[in-house]
Amino acid sequence: MATTEEIRAGLAELVNDVAGVAVEDVQLDKSFVDDLDVDSLAMVEILVGCEEKFGVTIPDEESKNLKTVGDAVAYIEAHS
Amino acid sequence: MTELKASTGAAYARILSVGSATPSKVIDNEYLLQFIDSSDEWITQRTGIKERRWVAEGETIETLCLEAAGKAIERSGIEASKIGAVILSTISHYHQTPALAPKLAAELGIGDAAAYDISAACAGFSYALAQAESIVRAGQAEYVLVIAGETISHITDLTDRGTAFLFGDGAGAVVVGPSETNGIGPVIWGSDGAQEGVIWQTADWQKAVAEGTFPKLGMDGRAVFKWATTFIAGAAKKALDAAGIGPDQLDVFIPHQANNRITDTLLRYLKLPEHVVVARTIQHLGNNSAATIPMAMDALLSSGEAKSGQTALIIGFGAGLVYSGQVITLP
Numbered sequence: 001m002a003t004t005e006e007i008r009a010g011l012a013e014l015v016n017d018v019a020g021v022a023v024e025d026v027q028l029d030k031s032f033v034d035d036l037d038v039d040s041l042a043m044v045e046i047l048v049g050c051e052e053k054f055g056v057t058i059p060d061e062e063s064k065n066l067k068t069v070g071d072a073v074a075y076i077e078a079h080s
Numbered sequence: 081m082t083e084l085k086a087s088t089g090a091a092y093a094r095i096l097s098v099g100s101a102t103p104s105k106v107i108d109n110e111y112l113l114q115f116i117d118s119s120d121e122w123i124t125q126r127t128g129i130k131e132r133r134w135v136a137e138g139e140t141i142e143t144l145c146l147e148a149a150g151k152a153i154e155r156s157g158i159e160a161s162k163i164g165a166v167i168l169s170t171i172s173h174y175h176q177t178p179a180l181a182p183k184l185a186a187e188l189g190i191g192d193a194a195a196y197d198i199s200a201a202c203a204g205f206s207y208a209l210a211q212a213e214s215i216v217r218a219g220q221a222e223y224v225l226v227i228a229g230e231t232i233s234h235i236t237d238l239t240d241r242g243t244a245f246l247f248g249d250g251a252g253a254v255v256v257g258p259s260e261t262n263g264i265g266p267v268i269w270g271s272d273g274a275q276e277g278v279i280w281q282t283a284d285w286q287k288a289v290a291e292g293t294f295p296k297l298g299m300d301g302r303a304v305f306k307w308a309t310t311f312i313a314g315a316a317k318k319a320l321d322a323a324g325i326g327p328d329q330l331d332v333f334i335p336h337q338a339n340n341r342i343t344d345t346l347l348r349y350l351k352l353p354e355h356v357v358v359a360r361t362i363q364h365l366g367n368n369s370a371a372t373i374p375m376a377m378d379a380l381l382s383s384g385e386a387k388s389g390q391t392a393l394i395i396g397f398g399a400g401l402v403y404s405g406q407v408i409t410l411p
Contacts, residue, residue: 041126041341044306060302 002080004028007054007073014049015069018042028070036069047072054080089219093212093256094263095411096158096223099151100252100378101144102365105136109245116241123245128340132248132366134233141173144251145184145229148374153188153225155411156255160188163255164221166195167211169204169228169370171399172235173197176285184227194221201279202336202398203269204228204370205252206405209394210267212256227253228370235281237296246338247297248366252374254411265323265407268315272401278303279399308342308397313349315403316395320350323407327352331390332380332410336397337362337372346395357385369398377410386410 002010012026019042025035032038038046047058050072056079058066066072108131109120123129135144145168153160166188168181181195200207205228212224229251238244256264279299288295316335320327333356335343340362347358359376368375373394380386388410395405 039126040302041305041339044302045309045345048306048310060306 002054004073004077007076008069010053011046011050011069011072011076014046014053018045018049026069028068028073030069031067032069033067050076056080087219089215089217090222090258091217092259092262093216094259094261094409095209096255096257097152097155097411098252098254098374098378098381099148099153099155100371100375101147101151101250102375103133103135103139103144103249105134107132107134107248112238112245115238116244118241118245126339126341127246128360128362129245129366130363132245132364133250135231135249141170141229141231141251142180142184144231144249145180145227145253146187148229148251149184149188149225149227149253152253152255156223156257158223158255158257160190163190163223163225164193165212165215165224166190166193167208167224167226168197169200169208169226170197170230171199171201171204171369172230172232174234181227188225190225200370200402200404201400202338202367202369202372203396203400203402203404205373206267206394206396207269207402209254209256209264209408210269210404210406213264213267216256216258223255223257225253225255226374227251228374230369230371232297232367232369235295235297237282237298240296240298242301243297243299246367248368250365250368250371250375252371252378254374254377263409265319267404267406268319268322269404270315270402275303275307275401278307278401305339305342307401308338309345309349312395312397312403313346315397316346316350316393316405319393319395319405319407325391325407327356329391330356330393330407332357332359332386332392334359334373334376334380334392334394336367336395337365337376338367338397370396372396381410
């Protein structure tokens with residue numbers, strides 16, 4: 001099972017790939033929208049990428065609660 | 081048992097010509113800001129759209145279709161009377177019956193031909209093209225006119241800050257006929273009616289009349305985006321595989337112009353090489369539903385960005401949900 005840091009690093013690669021955010025800026029306390037300037041469409045792509053990369057299913061109603069990098073990492077940890 | 085004759089057609093079919101029509105009223109993002117709390121920057125960043133065309137006084141779906149089809153017939157060099165079938169794809173001819181295609185056939189001088197409308201939203205052109213290809217190869221008509229025309233502006237909800245800026249009006253048409261080599265690859269098409277609620281009409285006609293309102297289009301943009309960037313990307317790849325070609329052999333990519341961000345994602349998924357010309361008509365025309373693909377095809381050929389004889393992948397997707405794509409040789 002992947003560690004928190006491994007999931008954060010994997011997620012950072014996705015955020016970098018989709019939204020061009022520097023990998024080192026994708027830290028647990030950062031808000032996707034307010035800190036990383038990730039918009040709603042990019043968020044959809046990132047979460048689809050997470051589903052493939054980490055083998056999790058993220059329902060739409062759940063995805064709206066994933067506001068920070070930490071929220072997403074915690075969800076992936078709990079469901080992968 | 082009495083033996084019946086069967087029709088036999090051409091070995092292959094291809095698109096002989098394309099024509100399109102854009103209405104005259106230019107609507108920029110700024111104009112829409114009187115109705116919705118948004119900005120030119122927000123709309124451009126999320127969709128790639130800067131402006132779209134809406135019908136003006138005197139312009140209708142009929143005038144647009146006649147103009148586009150008239151150009152396609154003229155460019156094909158085929159006598160109008162030789163066209164044996166006319167298929168119109170539209171979701172915005174606000175007249176339940178009769179269909180518009182027979183009237184268009186009469187006004188275009190085609191006369192006695194099979195003529196009918198189909199409803200497959202933004203996948204409609206590709207659906208109709210697949211039918212035309214089959215009709216030509218089965219010998220049910222030698223030449224088929226495919227028209228896609230829309231006046232979505234009439235059902236656009238100008239108060240919806242998620243969709244008010246998306247749609248534009250217009251029409252596109254192609255003439256399909258027999259060919260010695262194949263110019264229309266196998267269609268990859270389908271539907272997912274379980275997702276009928278993702279893109280919807282706010283009221284059916286009975287309810288609309290009872291309420292005294294005209295129906296509008298609604299859409300769960302997030303769900304459409306997810307579907308388009310995952311499932312549709314896979315369908316586009318299948319269309320290439322079905323035609324027996326790889327991304328390197330493709331010259332032009334004409335995806336339905338729903339959103340530039342969807343197009344960007346499709347490009348990444350398909351790993352199309354840099355030489356492939358990609359349609360981006362959404363910037364000036366918006367999303368024209370079924371008419372998008374033939375309008376983009378005509379625009380790319382007219383500007384010289386794409387050339388006759390090149391190989392193009394088209395794929396449409398929209399309300400239903402429905403999708404359809406194939407590889408074609410450009411006319």
